[in-house]
Amino acid sequence: MADMFRLKVVTPDRIFFDDDASMVELSTTEGDIGVYREHIPMTAVVAPGILRIHQDQEVKKATLMAGFVEILKDRVTVMAEVAEWPEDIDVKRAQEAQARAERRLANRSAGIDIMRAELALKRALIRLEATAK
Amino acid sequence: MATMRDIKRRRDSIQSTEQITKAMKLVATVKLQKSRVRAEQSKPYFNLMYETIRSIMQGSSNIRHRYLKAGDSPRKAVIVISSNRGLAGGYNSGIVKLVSSSLPSELTDVYAVGRKGRDSLARKGYAVRGDYSEVMNGPLYQDAADLTELLLGEFAKGQIGEIYLAYTAFKNTVVHNPTLVRLLPVEMEAGESETKDRAIMNYEPDDETVLDAIIPKYMSSLIYGALLESAASENGARMTAMDSATNNAEEMIADLSLQYNRARQGAITQELTEIVAGANAIGG
Numbered sequence: 001m002a003d004m005f006r007l008k009v010v011t012p013d014r015i016f017f018d019d020d021a022s023m024v025e026l027s028t029t030e031g032d033i034g035v036y037r038e039h040i041p042m043t044a045v046v047a048p049g050i051l052r053i054h055q056d057q058e059v060k061k062a063t064l065m066a067g068f069v070e071i072l073k074d075r076v077t078v079m080a081e082v083a084e085w086p087e088d089i090d091v092k093r094a095q096e097a098q099a100r101a102e103r104r105l106a107n108r109s110a111g112i113d114i115m116r117a118e119l120a121l122k123r124a125l126i127r128l129e130a131t132a133k
Numbered sequence: 134m135a136t137m138r139d140i141k142r143r144r145d146s147i148q149s150t151e152q153i154t155k156a157m158k159l160v161a162t163v164k165l166q167k168s169r170v171r172a173e174q175s176k177p178y179f180n181l182m183y184e185t186i187r188s189i190m191q192g193s194s195n196i197r198h199r200y201l202k203a204g205d206s207p208r209k210a211v212i213v214i215s216s217n218r219g220l221a222g223g224y225n226s227g228i229v230k231l232v233s234s235s236l237p238s239e240l241t242d243v244y245a246v247g248r249k250g251r252d253s254l255a256r257k258g259y260a261v262r263g264d265y266s267e268v269m270n271g272p273l274y275q276d277a278a279d280l281t282e283l284l285l286g287e288f289a290k291g292q293i294g295e296i297y298l299a300y301t302a303f304k305n306t307v308v309h310n311p312t313l314v315r316l317l318p319v320e321m322e323a324g325e326s327e328t329k330d331r332a333i334m335n336y337e338p339d340d341e342t343v344l345d346a347i348i349p350k351y352m353s354s355l356i357y358g359a360l361l362e363s364a365a366s367e368n369g370a371r372m373t374a375m376d377s378a379t380n381n382a383e384e385m386i387a388d389l390s391l392q393y394n395r396a397r398q399g400a401i402t403q404e405l406t407e408i409v410a411g412a413n414a415i416g417g
């Protein structure tokens with residue numbers, strides 16, 4: 001397997017993922033990217049989205065909320081503030097968060113923090129998307 | 134010479150104190166184990182973060198970023214991490230001493246995490262701007278991120294020129310060092326790093342934006358690591374302090390037991406002498 005690279009996903013609390021991968025997909029502030037081995041060295045800021053780790057035939061999904069990614073030729077390091085596997089996500093809670101955020105955005109009169117509500121909505125949607133099979 | 138009753142009372146009181154210190158030691162030991170694991174688990178994130186920032190700094194030599202130079206204000210902010218509860222030996226006084234010897238009280242704003250440090254620094258005349266003592270009961274990454282956001286806001290407004298962090302670094306169970314580090318402007322110790330494949334690092338969208346996003350995360354990770362290390366140090370310090378308190382109590386109890394037995398023997402001897410003397414007087 002010549003075209004594998006080392007992928008590390010680290011969060012403040014633990015090493016989330018540390019294994020070889022053939023391809024990884026994630027969202028950055030500049031758009032979604034897919035990274036193979038021998039990518040040009042790059043550092044980018046991570047936007048909330050889904051991380052897809054391709055290993056041989058298998059694809060692993062995880063949510064990624066904020067952080068940045070450092071890409072080197074044979075190594076990719078994702079520094080994530082929050083990362084979760086789908087099985088760790090509480091679907092019910094995410095649905096509730098979605099409803100709450102949508103309601104907030106619907107009646108934006110009462111001086112609420114719109115940015116914040118939008119971010120909360122986005123997080124909820126990403127979590128739901130990651131758990132959907 | 135103290136009477137038997139006095140000695141007995143004193144010994145009982147020391148005995149109950151010993152029970153308390155013994156229990157506290159056990160609790161601190163369990164907590165130490167837990168907080169130590171957490172502190173160790175946060176290490177890789179911080180180390181990687183540090184490496185990344187350093188390679189960015191070295192890769193792009195002439196970046197001018199607002200977080201890389203001191204602000205115009207002469208005021209300094211310091212986050213002081215201490216404990217909410219006492220009986221932890223020199224843990225709190227160590228950190229307070231460090232802050233008061235390195236930062237002048239009239240130019241320093243204190244953001245306190247931990248009640249003990251807050252109170253002693255306030256007594257010494259420091260302006261306590263914020264109090265986040267409840268964080269110490271269970272530090273979360275979000276707490277560190279909130280603190281970072283607040284301080285960066287103050288920095289951007291020009292209220293403060295530099296940001297420091299005072300915490301107790303955890304080396305091992307018995308060695309913990311009060312440490313003061315500068316968070317902003319960011320300082321990196323120059324060192325050999327693997328610049329070979331990093332020299333042509335690209336930044337998306339550009340290096341300034343990336344630094345803008347990374348430096349707050351770097352600060353948060355530093356603060357978070359410091360919170361966890363301090364929690365481990367606090368429990369370590371308490372464990373050691375309570376251990377020696379228990380030993381001292383045991384020593385005192387042994388001393389008092391000896392005194393008590395001597396007093397008891399003395400009393401019996403005296404009583405016997407009195408009886409014998411009384412019998413002699415009657416029979417004589």
